[in-house]
Amino acid sequence: MKPLSVIGVSSIQPARDPDWSAEVPKIMRTRAPRIWCMAHAAVKKMLIDCSRTPKSIVTATALGALGETKNFLDGVFKDGFGSPRNFIASVHNSMAGKLAVDFSINGPNLTICDGQNSFASALVTASLLSQKDFPVCLVVIEERIELLDTILPYLSEECAAYLNRNWYEAAVVFLLDNNQIQGCPRISAVGPETVGSLAPEEKCALLAGAISGNGITLPPLDETSDSFVKPAIVAHNHITEAAPGTYLIGSYAPSAQAAAVVMLCM
């Protein structure tokens, strides 16, 4: 894919920032699902520091608004009545739809669900949009709910190894332009691709070679792929640290047996 320019970036990581919701309107904070508030706060934070406004949205989420799904099913199974508000919020694209309403973003509105590869898959998706749809607001988002902490150890060993080591919730936002802009980081991705008979690390190395040429080191997968949002957080941190260089970020989704690689040029 043709690299995209990163013209804005932000993140909300509740574990590190207990006051993350301060900028969310009070009525939304008290009534809206937590994951909607995280998405809203992260986009608002990004727009404060950016002079351009997004025309379209690509959201990347593995599990979506899982808390709302659980709440809806609790209502159905316990009381015989599932709340329509929970149902509306439970669909994977509810965060993207709410962002379109909140920030009047009327262009394409896509939600990509490729596990740990969601960030890379969403980058490829964004690169497919038309010139008129840029800038694209790419939002990587995942929430942590108590039920998952209970269930995850019972998933396959491979899934548990990746998911449970550092289960993490965050909303990470990238504002992307498809023109090369002086001074802005450039980002591209390849995948997800099935690993076949290869080990995940071997597949990532192949993809890294395809996207970058040889000679750039790919960090170990357990540093970049140990939670759904980690690849995006790693990219976000490189951008905010502003250290020149070319960085490769590998990811592997055990549930799909597929890998992807993001390349960031600072």
Added chain:
Amino acid sequence: MSRIPIIGMGAVSAAGHCASKGYDAVVAGKDCLTPLSLFDAALKAVPLCGQVPDDPEPGYSSGGPNRCAGLALRAIREALQPMPERNGLRLGMALATTVAGMTRSEQFYRALRDDPGYLEHAARELACHEPTAIAGFLARQINAQGFHSISTACSTSLHALGMAKRLIEHDRYDLCLAVGVDALSILTVRGFASLMLLDFSGCKPFDARRVGISLGEGAGALLLASAKAARQSGIEPVAAVAGWGASADGHHMTAPHPDGEGAVRATTAALEEADIAASAIDMIAAHGTGTPDNDIAEIRAMRTLFDPLPPFCSMKRTLGHTLAASGILETVFAIHALHDNRIPATAGFEQPDEAINAQPSPGEEKIIHHFIKNSFGFGGNNASVVISKWEWSKQ
């Protein structure tokens, strides 16, 4: 942007286990809805739904980890039939689903609520919960190189079709499957019931008596190819994807914009990409869900663009609203109609609605060169595609 040939199609629905059988029901305006029997939704009444009958050739769809995977695999295998050997061509997939593994996950969660000891079954029951798990499973079954999983409610599969078109145009793949699939689940049946959007007696698209939707399940698959790959394969394309348009209403989380502003933008973008005038459209395969607001907003939107309004139809009473599958599934049948030069009848429609001031086609013969397919979803998410008859001379 270019016209991307479609060289294979597959469909599984309440109307049958292959595209041609499904089309026979669609074009005749047949009602294929039956009382929901897949599970007990514990509602005040049993709703009519579009349920896929048991597979007469279970070998084609068995082995999948859940119902969505099995339905999708069946449709994909039909779509790939014209091209059993790929001769080194790169195959990708854009998978559209909203339900994904929920059919098993919700049963697991119900069992877990009753018995905490059921946790030990988590690995088996949740292994394919995520959309990407189904995409990965399907990709392994057909040796696809890569895939993208997308989930935008009822508009999902037209976005997948648009992405598949662009993936070919950007030379990511030589062949790309656009697949839409959803299975009936407690979550969706109870969810739409909670919104009071279910018509228990069967949906009536564009009819004055319409009160809501009928849910359905199924899978549709379209195999797209680069023109070069299509030519090399020797397969005569069945149609071309000419344009894709997408937009968000930015208006409300469930209700469409009353004038269909977002729908107008999506359809306009699809026409622009196809580089054809609105007057060239011969048929609209409408979203046509049968809810009071959606049907009126869709026709208002189409009137903004088309004068006169081309013949239009809804397939929802034949198939049910198959959610993330609906866009591609109905496109498969509309492509059959394009070949047949016949506008399908709209099952469930009897009484015209003055507020809509337009009636779906009663089922008529008409030369069809181009048609529009619309899908609109929760979150004000809109998608339209333009499908055209394939002509080698236009490449």
